[in-house]
Amino acid sequence: MGQEMNTRIVGAAPAGAPDRESAAQAVREMFTSIAPRYDLLNHVLSFNIDRLWWWRTARTFDAILKRPDARALDICCGTGDMTFALRRRAGSGSAQMLGADFSHAMLQRAAAKAAEKGSGATLHWIEADALRLPFPDGYFNLVTSAFGFRNLADYDVGLREIVRVLAPGGECGILDFGEPAGLIGKCYRVYFKKVLPKIGTVLSGVRGPYAYLPASVERFPAPDEMLDRMRQTGFREASWTPYTFGIAGLYRAVKSV
Numbered sequence: 001m002g003q004e005m006n007t008r009i010v011g012a013a014p015a016g017a018p019d020r021e022s023a024a025q026a027v028r029e030m031f032t033s034i035a036p037r038y039d040l041l042n043h044v045l046s047f048n049i050d051r052l053w054w055w056r057t058a059r060t061f062d063a064i065l066k067r068p069d070a071r072a073l074d075i076c077c078g079t080g081d082m083t084f085a086l087r088r089r090a091g092s093g094s095a096q097m098l099g100a101d102f103s104h105a106m107l108q109r110a111a112a113k114a115a116e117k118g119s120g121a122t123l124h125w126i127e128a129d130a131l132r133l134p135f136p137d138g139y140f141n142l143v144t145s146a147f148g149f150r151n152l153a154d155y156d157v158g159l160r161e162i163v164r165v166l167a168p169g170g171e172c173g174i175l176d177f178g179e180p181a182g183l184i185g186k187c188y189r190v191y192f193k194k195v196l197p198k199i200g201t202v203l204s205g206v207r208g209p210y211a212y213l214p215a216s217v218e219r220f221p222a223p224d225e226m227l228d229r230m231r232q233t234g235f236r237e238a239s240w241t242p243y244t245f246g247i248a249g250l251y252r253a254v255k256s257v
């Protein structure tokens, strides 16, 4: 059973997408369709707690980010908030910081926000698929993903790409939603499955993405399985830290030397 669990393909599967390619295309179209209102929706639907989660994740990697020669990549960067949080922690140092996403519309907003914040020159945005990253082996010291990894059509391929582009000893941080337990979990599930899709649909004007969100969280491997997959891909010291009762959580691991 354990063997079977870890060899089957596991990844996002939006309704009506029969294979990996169409799942990826459906995900890209979905995010492109909500790009104009993505930030507003994020902050409203998370009651602004998303800002705290990005900050906590970035702070975890201070030791890397403060290094002047550090190279950090934020995959599935969307409109860039995780990337901006990394930049802020790195301060005025010369760490290289890149955000990558396969939705052009999301990246356009990231670049516009960077220009408004005056950080345009210190960040680079790359249109790229996280399952086929256009970077050489061992290039980065840190790879992060915030609420994006869950949307990949094949989690093991995604993890292998992260391992490939990390230098030995480099670190990975995957921030994503979880499913809290107990009474809080029960209340949260009512909000997440019943209320959030309705508000999301009204505010975005698009039917679909906000029903996909709870479904994708339900499909995402539980922490133990995810950590197992990380270890099997070539990570060591894999850990999961729950944020806000486990509504979100950070997977952290180090690439084996």
Ligand SMILES: C[S@@+](CC[C@H](N)C(=O)[O-])C[C@H]1O[C@@H](n2cnc3c(N)ncnc32)[C@H](O)[C@@H]1O
Pocket: 024, 027, 028, 031, 032, 042, 075, 076, 077, 078, 079, 080, 081, 082, 100, 101, 102, 103, 106, 128, 129, 130, 131, 145, 146, 147, 148, 149, 151, 152, 153
């Ligand atoms: C929920 S958004 C998260 C954006 C941002 N990281 C944040 O925290 O707000 C997920 C992002 O992942 C991107 N994405 C999903 N699958 C991808 C893939 N295979 N390659 C690159 N980007 C992908 C989507 O285009 C979208 O912008």
